[in-house]
Amino acid sequence: MSEFVRRMRPDGSGLYGGSRWQRIHLDLPLLLLVLITCGLGLFVLYSAGGQDSHYVTRQAIFMGLGLVVMVVAAQVPPRFMQRWAVLPYGAGILLLIAVVLVGVGAKGAQRWLDLGFIRFQPSEILKIACPLMLASFLGRQHLPPSFKHLALALAVLLVPAGLVGIQPDLGTALLILTAGLFVVFLAGIRKRYIFGAILAALAIAPFFWLFLMHDYQRQRVLTLLDPQADKLGAGWNIIQSTTAIGSGGLDGKGWMQGTQSQLDFLPESHTDFIIAVLGEEFGLLGVVVLLSIYLLIISRGLIIALNAQSMFGRLLAGSLTLTFFVYVFVNMGMVSGILPVVGVPLPLVSYGGTSVVTLMLGFGMLMAVGTEKKRF
Amino acid sequence: MHDRAFKDPQREFRMFSARLAVAALVVLVMSAGLLWRYYHLQVTRHGDFVTQSENNRVHVRPISPTRGLIKDRNGVLLADNRAGFSLSIVVERSDDLEALLADLDALLGLDDEELERFRRQLSRRKPYEPVPLRINLTEREQAVLAVNEYRLPGVEITAQLVRHYPHAELLSHLLGYVGRINDKELPELDPVRYSGTYVIGKTGIEKSYETELLGQVGYEYVETNARGRVMRMLERIAPAVGQDLTLHLDIRLQRVAYDALGDELGALVALDVRSGGVLAMVSKPGFDSNLFVTGISHRNYQALLDSPDRPLFDRVLQGQYPPGSTVKPSFGFAALETGVMTPETAIWDPGFFRLPNHGHKYRDWKKGGHGGRVDLHQAIVESCDTYFYSAGVKMGIDQLSHYGRLFGFGEPTGIDLPAERPGIMPSREWKSGVKGVPWYPGDTVNTSIGQGFMLTTPLQLAVAASRLASRGEIRPPRLVSRVGDRVLDPGPPAGMIDGDSRHWDAVIAAMKDVVHGPRGTAKIIAKGLDYSIAGKTGTAQVVGIAQGATYDASRLHKRQRDHALFIAFAPVEDPEIAIGLIVENGEHGSSTAAPIARKVFDTYMALKGEEQLAHE
Numbered sequence: 001m002s003e004f005v006r007r008m009r010p011d012g013s014g015l016y017g018g019s020r021w022q023r024i025h026l027d028l029p030l031l032l033l034v035l036i037t038c039g040l041g042l043f044v045l046y047s048a049g050g051q052d053s054h055y056v057t058r059q060a061i062f063m064g065l066g067l068v069v070m071v072v073a074a075q076v077p078p079r080f081m082q083r084w085a086v087l088p089y090g091a092g093i094l095l096l097i098a099v100v101l102v103g104v105g106a107k108g109a110q111r112w113l114d115l116g117f118i119r120f121q122p123s124e125i126l127k128i129a130c131p132l133m134l135a136s137f138l139g140r141q142h143l144p145p146s147f148k149h150l151a152l153a154l155a156v157l158l159v160p161a162g163l164v165g166i167q168p169d170l171g172t173a174l175l176i177l178t179a180g181l182f183v184v185f186l187a188g189i190r191k192r193y194i195f196g197a198i199l200a201a202l203a204i205a206p207f208f209w210l211f212l213m214h215d216y217q218r219q220r221v222l223t224l225l226d227p228q229a230d231k232l233g234a235g236w237n238i239i240q241s242t243t244a245i246g247s248g249g250l251d252g253k254g255w256m257q258g259t260q261s262q263l264d265f266l267p268e269s270h271t272d273f274i275i276a277v278l279g280e281e282f283g284l285l286g287v288v289v290l291l292s293i294y295l296l297i298i299s300r301g302l303i304i305a306l307n308a309q310s311m312f313g314r315l316l317a318g319s320l321t322l323t324f325f326v327y328v329f330v331n332m333g334m335v336s337g338i339l340p341v342v343g344v345p346l347p348l349v350s351y352g353g354t355s356v357v358t359l360m361l362g363f364g365m366l367m368a369v370g371t372e373k374k375r376f
Numbered sequence: 377m378h379d380r381a382f383k384d385p386q387r388e389f390r391m392f393s394a395r396l397a398v399a400a401l402v403v404l405v406m407s408a409g410l411l412w413r414y415y416h417l418q419v420t421r422h423g424d425f426v427t428q429s430e431n432n433r434v435h436v437r438p439i440s441p442t443r444g445l446i447k448d449r450n451g452v453l454l455a456d457n458r459a460g461f462s463l464s465i466v467v468e469r470s471d472d473l474e475a476l477l478a479d480l481d482a483l484l485g486l487d488d489e490e491l492e493r494f495r496r497q498l499s500r501r502k503p504y505e506p507v508p509l510r511i512n513l514t515e516r517e518q519a520v521l522a523v524n525e526y527r528l529p530g531v532e533i534t535a536q537l538v539r540h541y542p543h544a545e546l547l548s549h550l551l552g553y554v555g556r557i558n559d560k561e562l563p564e565l566d567p568v569r570y571s572g573t574y575v576i577g578k579t580g581i582e583k584s585y586e587t588e589l590l591g592q593v594g595y596e597y598v599e600t601n602a603r604g605r606v607m608r609m610l611e612r613i614a615p616a617v618g619q620d621l622t623l624h625l626d627i628r629l630q631r632v633a634y635d636a637l638g639d640e641l642g643a644l645v646a647l648d649v650r651s652g653g654v655l656a657m658v659s660k661p662g663f664d665s666n667l668f669v670t671g672i673s674h675r676n677y678q679a680l681l682d683s684p685d686r687p688l689f690d691r692v693l694q695g696q697y698p699p700g701s702t703v704k705p706s707f708g709f710a711a712l713e714t715g716v717m718t719p720e721t722a723i724w725d726p727g728f729f730r731l732p733n734h735g736h737k738y739r740d741w742k743k744g745g746h747g748g749r750v751d752l753h754q755a756i757v758e759s760c761d762t763y764f765y766s767a768g769v770k771m772g773i774d775q776l777s778h779y780g781r782l783f784g785f786g787e788p789t790g791i792d793l794p795a796e797r798p799g800i801m802p803s804r805e806w807k808s809g810v811k812g813v814p815w816y817p818g819d820t821v822n823t824s825i826g827q828g829f830m831l832t833t834p835l836q837l838a839v840a841a842s843r844l845a846s847r848g849e850i851r852p853p854r855l856v857s858r859v860g861d862r863v864l865d866p867g868p869p870a871g872m873i874d875g876d877s878r879h880w881d882a883v884i885a886a887m888k889d890v891v892h893g894p895r896g897t898a899k900i901i902a903k904g905l906d907y908s909i910a911g912k913t914g915t916a917q918v919v920g921i922a923q924g925a926t927y928d929a930s931r932l933h934k935r936q937r938d939h940a941l942f943i944a945f946a947p948v949e950d951p952e953i954a955i956g957l958i959v960e961n962g963e964h965g966s967s968t969a970a971p972i973a974r975k976v977f978d979t980y981m982a983l984k985g986e987e988q989l990a991h992e
Contacts, residue, residue: 143388186399188391240602243432246417246425259433263601284418288411295407302400306393311385314392318399325403329410336413 025074025371027304033297034070034348034363038063040290041349047256048270048277048351055270055351062353066360073364078372081365082312085136088129089156095122096163123164123172124358128365130160130176131319134183139312144188153184170217171330171342178326182319187311220340227337237273240265242337245279245287252283270351272343275335287332294328294347304370313369320362434610435600438572441591442537444618446551446581448627449857453542455551455582460538460670461513463521463531464506467498469605470530479528483520484510489674496559506532508574511670539575539582539669543627545662546634549690550625550654550793550855552580553665555672569593572615578668579690581621581855583794588859591618619860624653632979633658636972637959643691644957645838645853646976649945651866652842652851654791655953656976657835659691693796696831697958699785700914701759701965702943703826705844705883707768708752710779712879716770719882722749729765731817738765738821741915756886757893759913761825768824773815776823777803782850782873784839785832790852799836802829827917837956841943844887845910845951847880848873884910888948897966898942901974907981910951911944911973913965916958937961942969946977953980 021028042056042063049055099113099122113122134153141149157180165173185194209218227235227242244260253259258280260266269277278286301321308314324347331346333339345355417425446455463480470476480486490510497507513521513533521533539554541547554575557565561576570576572593577583594615598606633644633656646656667676680688689695711717727745728737740746740761746754755763768776781787786801800806802823804815822828832840839853850871857864887910890896897913916939940962945954955973962968 142383143391182399186392186395188388188395240432242417243425243428245414246421247429249418249422249426259599260429263433263599263607265429265432265602279414279418284414287414287418291407291410295403298403302396306396311388311392314389314396318392318396322399322403325406329406332410333413336410336417338409338413 022371027367027370030300037293037348044278045351048274059351062356066356069357070360070364073361074367076368078313078369082136085132089133092125092129124354126160126176131179131183134180135312135315138187139315144190179319179323182322183315186315186318224340237267238337241273241276241335244276248280248283250283251285252281255281272345273335274350275332275346298325301366304366308369309372317366317369320366433599435598437596439594439615440572441615442617444589445620447622448625452627455541457537458540459535461518461533461535462508462511464508465530466506476530484517512538541665544664544666546630548662548665549659550580550657552582553578553668554582555668584792585621589618592616621856622858623855624857629656629979633976636975641685641960642958643834645835646953646955647838647842647853649842649845649951649954652853654853654855657692661685661687663687692834696799697939698916699826699832700916700941702912702914702941704756704764705887705912706783708756709879709883711767713875714771714775717767719752722751723763723766724748725750725762729762753886757889757896759897764824765821768820773820777801783843784836789835789839792855799832800829834956834958837943841945841956842954845945845954848875887912898970901970908948909944909946910948914941915965934961938963940965940968942973944973
């Protein structure tokens with residue numbers, strides 16, 4: 001597989017020859033990998049959703065919708081994206097402000113905007129709009145960026161992150177921040193700034209912990225350190241998910257045979273905690289297969305970034321790919337009990353329309369970068 | 377804007393590539409970290425998690441064994457188990473316990489007592505264990521809950537067997553009852569044997585034969601989901617049913633005895649002379665023991681406690697009364713055995729007895745006395761006090777006490793029931809020990825006619841009658857004749873009262889004439905007898921009568937009138953059944969108590985005749 005990925009050239013030459021795929025701006029290896037992941041996701045979801053076709057049908061529809069979004073996004077020329085990056089960014093900021101003013105709450109946090117026919121989270125837009133905006137901006141500058149540009153970039157990043165953070169949705173805020181920081185990092189920020197930022201982060205961490213974090217957020221971190229402290233409360237999720245994964249062993253209990261998943265011990269088994277279902281029913285083997293596919297997707301994304309025609313394309317593709325890995329890592333880490341529980345779905349496997357469509361949009365943009373015509 | 381004049385694409389690309397390589401390396405390292413974590417969970421600690429997931433999934437639920445039945449000698453059910461429905465709550469399955477309780481209150485009307493008991497049990501339950509709220513739902517309550525069950529998450533309606541006493545008031549003290557295990561009993565119980573059981577025998581046979589009746593708990597291994605709902609049964613170990621008890625008692629005889637006591641308060645015990653088996657045992661009034669099974673309400677319990685008739689009081693085992701003249705056959709036998717009297721010895725009865733050098737007159741119940749020459753026979757037949765004053769004083773308290781004990785006075789009879797009281801057979805040691813004063817000769821005088829300090833239970837009266845009937849066989853009374861298929865063989869008597877057979881003859885002949893003789897105190901019951909009865913009447917004073925005063929029943933409150941007593945056995949030639957009975961405030965053993973015994977004897981004989989007919 002990796003050989004296959006490596007030999008694929010984003011310009012459309014190589015194994016599949018010709019430029020038919022390039023002409024319709026689709027990257028075949030990425031498309032195949034995404035479709036495999038989607039198929040695997042539906043397979044696990046059927047078991048996780050209580051062997052009910054309800055979730056599977058809806059998820060398949062979301063995926064179909066996502067594929068359309070992906071194909072459409074792939075047609076947009078990267079130069080066009082760079083030029084108009086400020087539009088989705090600006091719109092996202094306005095919508096976030098709207099959420100603060102007229103948003104709909106759920107579980108003590110205001111995250112939703114109710115448009116009558118659909119409810120959605122504007123913060124999702126920023127997950128893509130933010131790195132897009134930064135790549136657009138830094139792509140135009142001399143690199144490594146000067147201090148002034150860096151300060152500007154940080155401002156561009158901190159405004160949406162802050163707005164999401166006060167909803168409060170610390171998880172998404174951190175993801176937006178991470179996606180943006182990847183752009184900054186790839187743009188060649190000087191090492192002394194990196195170390196300086198790390199030191200600064202360590203310095204404000206206690207202040208952050210004491211004054212800015214909500215009780216439930218602190219609780220999640222504490223639960224990670226000692227899940228047994230509150231077995232039936234905050235610790236329940238983590239105890240049940242590690243039990244599910246651990247009891248799966250090497251080759252798992254078999255599809256639809258996971259007792260933790262099927263007997264409802266596992267919470268959120270069809271959404272954020274679906275990796276525990278996979279781990280229980282298909283064992284370490286299943287986990288390794290899924291992780292490998294993810295790594296192939298990431299490899300393909302990094303190759304696209306490396307071969308991109310412009311610095312904007314490189315920064316955007318690199319950031320989108322690394323962010324994708326962050327989703328994978330945070331989700332698999334929190335379910336297996338090495339990270340605090342934050343609401344991050346497992347890409348293309350967890351049930352949820354917003355997540356699927358946003359990811360597909362990202363893949364479409366990756367393909368757009370990967371299939372951009374050579375300028376010389 | 378630009379701090380350099382021109383962009384340098386080559387340099388920027390090299391730098392980007394280097395950064396991307398660093399990122400790829402980090403991705404690899406972090407992926408390796410993830411893999412290590414999953415390997416740790418799924419391989420290294422696999423065993424622990426398998427155990428934990430099995431513990432999650434598989435629950436062991438105790439199955440309560442069916443309590444053994446209690447039957448009379450002919451197999452008539454006296455205590456059985458009926459299907460009842462009870463309401464329990466599994467807290468883990470309810471969203472909001474307080475809201476649920478409020479809903480249930482609106483539907484069923486919960487009282488504070490129930491809630492308090494529920495909360496007590498709640499505090500010591502295991503996770504997912506259903507906690508009973510109300511046992512034995514009425515049909516209306518079942519219907520209301522069935523209709524509303526969908527909106528009452530956590531509520532569980534379960535069928536279980538509830539103890540039932542078909543003849544509740546007839547046998548209330550004897551059978552006792554089962555009730556919910558309370559906080560005091562809980563620490564004493566084997567947690568395994570009682571894991572599926574909510575009730576325990578509280579009194580009577582239910583208590584003394586608890587071990588036999590309980591049975592062995594069973595288990596089922598079930599797979600449950602996270603909300604505790606049972607998905608399927610994995611394995612079942614059936615409980616062992618408790619053992620059935622068969623009694624010596626005949627419910628027909630019991631009913632006759634109960635009815636014969638009428639509206640009077642009192643007690644009657646009928647024993648099988650040959651085995652010590654209890655044929656009938658009544659304490660009146662009884663109560664509905666079924667009330668206690670599912671937890672009696674405060675109101676009902678208070679009503680039972682407040683009743684002046686004291687229905688909860690078991691008169692048979694705990695009522696202690698002066699035996700009065702019913703001790704005369706026993707003390708008469710003692711007088712012959714000790715040699716202070718012979719069957720021929722006669723005394724002069726002026727109507728009173730006076731201790732040497734004392735002015736105090738101990739009166740005979742009959743004003744003017746029984747005449748010039750009163751021997752033992754006449755003294756028993758006519759119940760002459762003066763004769764026994766004289767015999768008692770000659771024997772002395774030590775001999776009286778010794779023989780009294782031989783006939784069972786002042787000692788627990790050893791019956792297979794809990795909470796038996798021993799009565800009092802006074803002695804020098806007893807008086808100095810309990811009262812702290814020495815024994816006076818006057819005490820001996822009182823004791824010799826069963827008054828003074830002497831107290832007996834109705835059961836002891838029956839035991840004394842049985843020992844007289846069997847000419848000295850000492851047998852502890854027994855209620856249960858069979859446990860399951862195992863017959864409890866009464867075996868040989870535990871002891872014998874040694875005595876000259878002529879002395880037994882003399883006493884028994886006198887007791888026979890109490891009923892059959894023309895001057896017998898119980899001659900009233902001799903009419904129409906086609907078998908023979910030997911008996912002795914007794915009257916026990918409730919209030920003392922001052923020296924020189926006379927007892928006038930019409931001027932006393934009913935509850936201050938004398939108790940009427942009677943002991944008897946039949947047939948005289950080959951005794952089978954012995955009875956001891958007391959009618960509280962019945963005044964005269966002869967007119968009140970003896971006819972009750974006659975009815976029981978008649979029934980016994982009639983039933984025996986039926987059985988013989990059936991055998992032929």
